[in-house]
Amino acid sequence: MAKFLTDDNLNVAVSNLIEEAKQTFIIISPFIKLHDRLKKRLSEKSENYDFELVIVFGKNENDLSKSLSYEDLEFFKSFPNVEIRYEPKLHAKYYANESSSILSSMNLYDYSQNNNIEFGILMKAGRFTSEDIDIESWEYFDKVIESSKILYEKRPVVESKLLGLSESFKGSEVEIDILDDYFKQLKNSSKNLKGYCIRTGEQIPFNIKHPFTEKAFKSWSKYNDPNYNEKFCHFSGEKSNGQTSFSRPVLQKYWKQAISS
Template identity: 35%
Template sequence: MSKFLTGEDLENVVYDIIWDAEKTLLIVSPYIKLDDYFKDLFKKHMDNHKLRIILVFGKNEKKVNRSLSNEDFDFFKKFPNVSIVYVPHLHAKYYGNEKKGVITSINLYDYSFKNNIEFGVFSEQKILSKFTTSADVEAWHECMELAHNNEVVYVKRPAYRSKKGLMSFGNEYVKSEVLFDSTEKFYGSGKSNLNSDKRLDDFADEIDLDQAHNVRPERVWRDDKKETVNPAPKKKFTFKTQPENKSNVGYCIRTGEEIEFNPERPMSLNAFKKWNQFQDVEYGEAYCHYSGEPSNGDTTLARPILRKNWKKAMSN
């Protein structure tokens, strides 16, 4: 159920959303300025490579540091799993994690929390509620669309390697790597790098160190005899599309086999039995429940439908 909040109640909800995040922390705020209290809240997650932080800010194309200062930008760069996105005409504000979210008027700005009269609508989300349409679910997906369809400024991802040993299984965290950083151009000129076409979908959610060097790069000579190196080719996939006149058809997110379309049960019985051994609702699966296309780990039991297909799936 949604609640209207203002004053200290609204402030505490924002604080809780930041503090309690475990899987994903999504912050959409045109202006960001952190005081010591906000930094202490975020520092809880400084060494948590499992928490994905997505920060979306905007405004001030001619002087970006008015929206997000270099000092605060450098603070967020310290986190092991973070994406920072710039949206020029952003005015909306939203704070959410995997459990709860608030649509609000308040910026992530210390002055706003200390001096302004602000409103917000807060809701707690359960896993199954994400498969229904409501204002808070729509807000979450709309903000994710903003994050994925606008200019990426900074991307840092955790890197993993398979555990070794007869009794070991799974992956272990090794380090985090910066995959993209345009802050020098972004802040050096005082303007956004508007020619950038980099988007979040261009970057994997994590780095597999075991596979990173499996394909040997090829040496290529340019016409001027200078050497370049071709990057390892990306794996190509073909995917199934939703059959016509079969809107009740879905796909097992682990095996890809056809099953009944039901986001609350997106696995075949056999696949579910295997999943039930560990019961990790955030474990990355292989396919989209709606379209059957490979998801490359972007679907989970909690989110069985790819983000790009969610609106179509809910309208059918």
């Protein structure tokens, strides 16, 4: 049966989801900055080359550190069997192992976990049956994963022994790594654009990493909330009615134009 979760119960459920994972763990979250307890739970899986870690992050960023912290990126890359993907339209949050999943409003971001009002719906597969919503969400997010852009992939190298009755782990090989090139390309595309402060509307250089005047940035940095609703679109300068923030400074309708200009 699906279970509605909030506050500490939601945080504990995500932690348990990691602990109970045997074969795979999926993180789909626009913003990722792991809480220490979640990193500890994941660390316990890092020596198992059969355990697959799948990461999908997103949002309209040209700087990796705004959506996925460098520390967490290096942590994820240390796993022997991992893929890291990017989906710019991502807003959904989904966490799953092979037998349970959580649909949630909460980014896997320590600020969200500690400060925001969030909810999650925990779904578990039974021994003989699975809830329809668990199956449907798994299938839906499998398509999200497949359609996202893969930026990093590392797979274990295994040698069979005794006519296939046993195997030996020989290490892992990085098969895809375009993280640096991908975000450098996004950054270069925005160099010569004029932008607007998302708090005051004043014209400033276009820089998704820094969409504020210096004065507005000092005001924002007092609370450092990446999801705080702002007033203007960094790309067009028009009023955003709270649809922009430090984490999403450009209105969705202008994103493709912004990165291709």
